[in-house]
Amino acid sequence: MSKKNISLGVILVAIISAHFFTGCSPKSFEAGSSLAGENTGAGNGGDNTGNGGGSTPPNTSIETLDLKSRVDDPNGLLGFNGALAFDFDKVRGEFIIMVPMPSGMVFTPSGSFNKYPDIKFGPIFDATGKMKMAIRIPVKYVIRGVTTINPAKLPSGEDLPAMPAGRDELPSLALQFPASNNVQIHLYIGVNALGMFLTLPNQASLPLPFNLTLPLKNQSKTKTYGYLTYVTAKRGYDAGLFVSSIIPPEIARILEDYFEL
Numbered sequence: 001m002s003k004k005n006i007s008l009g010v011i012l013v014a015i016i017s018a019h020f021f022t023g024c025s026p027k028s029f030e031a032g033s034s035l036a037g038e039n040t041g042a043g044n045g046g047d048n049t050g051n052g053g054g055s056t057p058p059n060t061s062i063e064t065l066d067l068k069s070r071v072d073d074p075n076g077l078l079g080f081n082g083a084l085a086f087d088f089d090k091v092r093g094e095f096i097i098m099v100p101m102p103s104g105m106v107f108t109p110s111g112s113f114n115k116y117p118d119i120k121f122g123p124i125f126d127a128t129g130k131m132k133m134a135i136r137i138p139v140k141y142v143i144r145g146v147t148t149i150n151p152a153k154l155p156s157g158e159d160l161p162a163m164p165a166g167r168d169e170l171p172s173l174a175l176q177f178p179a180s181n182n183v184q185i186h187l188y189i190g191v192n193a194l195g196m197f198l199t200l201p202n203q204a205s206l207p208l209p210f211n212l213t214l215p216l217k218n219q220s221k222t223k224t225y226g227y228l229t230y231v232t233a234k235r236g237y238d239a240g241l242f243v244s245s246i247i248p249p250e251i252a253r254i255l256e257d258y259f260e261l
Contacts, residue, residue: 042087042088042089042090042091042096061254062090062254062255062258063090065088065090065251065254065255066088067086067087067088067095067225067245067247067251068084068086068087068218068219069084069085069086069087069216069217069218069225069226069245070082070083070084070085070216070217070218070219071083071085071100071214071215071216071228072214072215072216072217072221073214077212077214078206078212078214078228078230079102079103080100080214080228083098083100083126083130083132084098084126084132085097085098085099085100085132085216085226085228085243085245086098086194086216086225086226086243086245088139089136092136093138093139093140093255093259094136094137094138094139095136095137095139095142095194095245095247096134096135096136096137097134097135097137097187097194097195097196097243097245098124098132098133098134098135098196098243099132099133099134099196099198099228099241099243100130100132100228100241101123101130101131101132101133102200102204104203104204105131105200105201105203105204106131107123107131107133107183107198108123109121109122110122110123113175113187116141116175118138119135119136119137119138119141119175119187120135120136121133121134121135121136121185121187122134133185133198135185135187135196137187137189137194139255139259139261140259140261141189142189142191142192142193142194142247143191143192143247143252143255143256143259143261144191144256144261154186154197154231154237154240154242155184155186155197155199155237156231156234156235156237157235158231158234160188160195160197160242160244161211161213161227161229161231161242161244162213162226162227162229162242162244163188163190163193163195163242163244175187183198183199183200183201184198184199185197185198186198186199192246192247192248192249192252193244193245193246193247194244194245194246194247195242195243195244195245196242196243196244197231197240197241197242198240198241198242199238199239199240200238200239200240200241201238202238205233205238205239206230206232206239208230208232209232210232211229211230211231211232212229212230213227213228213229213230214227214228214229215227215228216228216243216245225245225246226243226244226245226246227243227244227245228241228242228243229241229242229243229244
């Protein structure tokens with residue numbers, strides 16, 4: 001047996017073990033706010049309080065909110081441990097949802113959606129130079145919702161993985177951005193919930209027999225704000241990465257009042 005096959009076998013054993021024994025499937029989205037993280041131009045900062053509570057303290061305001069969420073992957077199953085995947089820009093009033101890019105994959109288009117020119121997408125780089133594809137969504141679309149079709153599926157027809165229902169509603173908006181090098185971006189917006197799916201070219205996909213989900217946690221890892229799911233190729237549809245996050249109701253109320261929605 002070749003070294004390549006042995007290495008692949010070791011990786012698959014580790015992934016299968018994690019999948020069945022550590023409970024990678026999503027359980028719940030926890031309310032609260034963290035207070036630390038990486039600079040994404042979102043204007044967040046400060047030290048982590050590590051209070052670990054299930055709700056936002058009564059004195060929480062827009063200035064102290066920090067929804068920074070990072071991929072929790074200590075076993076290196078997907079290679080994105082610590083990657084920032086969700087944030088909020090208090091100055092511009094925009095949510096930022098980010099999909100970390102696999103090593104060697106480059107996807108540089110940037111722009112906006114014709115019908116929603118204030119929803120913008122483009123690549124960003126973290127402090128180590130690793131690329132992410134990011135979409136900025138004005139807070140009004142997430143807190144108040146939009147009235148369009150009711151898309152609740154991936155391009156393959158599968159249900160959205162680890163996608164919170166928001167206020168018991170399915171996503172009310174799905175945008176498909178232009179493809180580049182066989183890569184597409186799909187954005188899903190529900191009331192208080194966001195999802196972003198990025199298709200992967202064959203050279204960046206993994207030989208996994210099932211979807212694999214990892215949590216997005218705050219800096220102290222006391223709260224889960226979302227999930228990163230590797231979606232396997234299926235029925236002629238490419239594999240991809242799906243990032244989802246929810247805005248806790250108490251935080252949504254703060255944003256609603258602050259931005260007068």
